[in-house]
Amino acid sequence: MRKKIKVLIVEDSLVVRELLKHIIGSDERFDVLAAVASAEECLEQLDTLRPDVISLDIRLPGMNGLDATLKIMARRPTPIVVVAAQVDDVELNIAMNALRAGALSVVEKPVGVTNAGYETMAAKICTQLAIMSQVQVVRQGISRGLSFGSDETPALPPRSGPVSYSMAGIVASTGGPQALVQLLGGLGADFPLPILLVQHITASFLEGFVTWLSGATPFEVRIAEDDEKPVPGRVYVAPADRHLGLVSGHLAILDSPAVCSQKPSGTVLFAAMARELGQHGIGVVLTGMGSDGADGLRQMADKGAYTIVEDASTCVVNGMPAAAAKLGGARETLPLPAIAARLRELALGGTR
Structure with a gap:
């Protein structure tokens, strides 16, 4: 029994x-x-x-x-x-x-x-x-060292050369709110790229989450609107029960079916970024249960974008990051405190 x-x-x-x-x-x-x-x-x-x-x-x-x-x-x-x-x-x-x-x-x-x-x-x-109940919650010290994958899922080798990045996408689920506060806070108010965000959260709490995140981070955080032009200094959050996409540099709000049982889905966002931005996009998968975002991040990596997954050592749940790494979508695997520094380096310096 x-x-x-x-x-x-x-x-x-x-x-x-x-x-x-x-x-x-x-x-x-x-x-x-x-x-x-x-x-x-x-x-x-x-x-x-x-x-x-x-x-x-x-x-x-x-x-x-x-x-x-x-x-x-x-x-x-x-x-x-x-x-x-x-x-x-x-x-x-x-x-x-x-x-x-x-x-x-x-x-x-x-x-x-x-x-x-x-x-x-x-x-x-x-x-x-x-x-x-299945999540292993522990008193966890956060490692500030860098980790670049594991024996089972080696990260793709970093490539050198100047690249200009135009947008960053982030996907998070279980454990996401606390991870996002740390990550966005570490980016600083002068971070030069628009940020598109999919956070799995109960629909009725979405507006409260957006308001709270705006007050807890240096960014203006808002629910994305169709045909909006993303600008630096803002975080655009996928609306409740709609996917967030990108068409000709403008946000697209989509009412297509759920992907990986999620709507909004990180894979839908990343697939759009892969198609629209190619190597000029940055994709990040943070803590979360399941596999949403994994296939989309792989599509970004295939197009030459810079892709990062959170290391298991700092994840509340290492489901989504592990799935993305297993599919070969992770160019780099980093503990949470190191992700903001890497994003700033990429956005401000443009080198891989």
Whole structure:
């Protein structure tokens, strides 16, 4: 018999707490260890219960979800799924900062069983808890040395010679928000290229994520619009449930089918950059589950673009970067702190 996933629920609302117990407890994959009303109770029982994953409310009496995340990650690192209501900017900001602090994903609070969206929301909560329970969350020091692939997936050899780059594309999923803050912050406000971004995130939290990222980094971050001309100093984020592409130097918003079960998809973005920019594009795959972006990055590499994947040593989940490297799409594999420096070197110096 398969071992059940042990879940700790942290939710101050009695109604929502009971609803979460019902949703999670009805799924045979899970064993609900406890459902507590505060972060303080969670921390008191953390070492005793030893959950595989935590469902964590954001706005709690006393300690909020952000502070709870920081303490959990310091005391006993455990996968955390933030369960938040999109009620106001404060709650969204706390949720985004919890992701930055180490929570793995954010999902919407469930609605009553009579609501038309109940089944979909309940299934998403259970899916996220199941997936994130498998993530190995550790207290991780970030290596500042450079890594250029492994024996199994050697990186393509760097090529010398001046090249002018016109645009950078970044794809991220699980662990992306915290990685993006570090990467974009390291690029600096004078980074001379427009940046196109695909971040897998719950659609209802996208606008909050964009606002938060704009405030946490030196860039103006905005949701991409069709036929917009990308300019330096801005990060253009793929809209909810639409792909981001590029046509004749202008952004293209596409309603084509999902790729790698993702919409927006990093592969769609990178394929467009490969076609439109050739060797003048830069593609980066950051932490994330699955394989989205891998085939697109390979297409960029085939066209002579500069391609980078995040090294396993700093990934929250080394799914997407590993898949891209395995396909031969990675010209260079770098730990997260080294990626910004390499991008600045490429964009400002133009050498490979």
